[in-house]
Amino acid sequence: MTAPPPPWRRTPSPRRRAAKQMLSQELIVKTALEILAAEGIDAVSMRRVAQQLETGPASLYAYVANKEELDELMLDAALSEVPCPEPDPERWTDQVKEQVRHQIRAMMAYPGIAKVAWRTPIPVTPNSLRQGEVMLQLLRAGGLDLKQAVFAGDALSTYAKAFAYEASGWTFGDYDPEEMSERGRQMAEYMRSLPTTTFPNLLQAGEYFTAETSQPRLEFALEAFVAGLAVMVKR
Known part of the structure; x- marks a missing residue:
């Protein structure tokens, strides 16, 4: 038989949010890579990582000097x-x-x-x-x-x-597929307009x-x- 907890001990509510992970350089880089995977490199910033970790950007600087260092750490992880x-x-x-x-x-x-x-x-x-x-x-x-x-x-x-x-x-x-397709069509037309005797290899x-x-x-x-x-x- 399992005894119930005593009345003075607080029982966590099922809805209570789990405690945040301890901040570390490894966690910051892992979070940055998750953002990168979901939204691309341009979405990764110190502020965005801090938001994801539910903290302020200033708290990240104890572990990562700046965005340039964060970029290098992500590259290192890769x-x-x-x-x-x-x-x-x-x-x-x-x-x-x-x-x-x-x-x-x-x-x-x-x-x-x-x-x-x-x-x-x-x-x-x-x-x-x-x-x-x-x-x-x-x-x-x-x-x-x-x-x-x-x-x-x-x-x-x-x-x-x-x-x-x-x-x-x-x-x-x-690259935008439609834009690149149009650029490819224009390039093909341009190349066909060039003198074949001047650019015989490039045209092929x-x-x-x-x-x-x-x-x-x-x-x-x-x-x-x-x-x-x-x-x-x-x-």
Whole structure:
């Protein structure tokens, strides 16, 4: 038999709101990512996160310095999902390409986070640093010296951010479909009006710039870049 609570002990009402979670940097970033997933990157602000957590914006600044830091922390959370493989000198070219693909997928998993990555030239959060170190390890395992690995890693990171940024715009509706359709029609008409003898290659290139060719273009760029690095190593 279960004894009822004594009369002096207050019994919570079923309608009583649950106690708020203890504020922390982790909770603030988690809430920001939830807003981002539901409403997009432009909806994320310190005030909006504070509203979601039922507190004032000032209370967030004890954990996050400003919106720029919040953006970097969201990017860091996205990059936490990217694996960190042990370098294998026998398959370093495949590992480098795989790592870039993983980074792009991680950025595209969150609507707008690629925009954050693009406008954060040198992120120094834990997972950003870890990804930078992993890429350098993979490149050096292939035989590149530190300078070559740094330059190659920077170029690959820039390409990954640019690709994810552009692809996210289409995936998450940054571009109005009707507006882009009309722009595409106008561009096609404009290109057809150009002299065929002046732009013979450009006038035939349109078929290779479609949503269907997005992945093949990525794979071509990775293959060409990494193949060039491999030749550099052999020299």
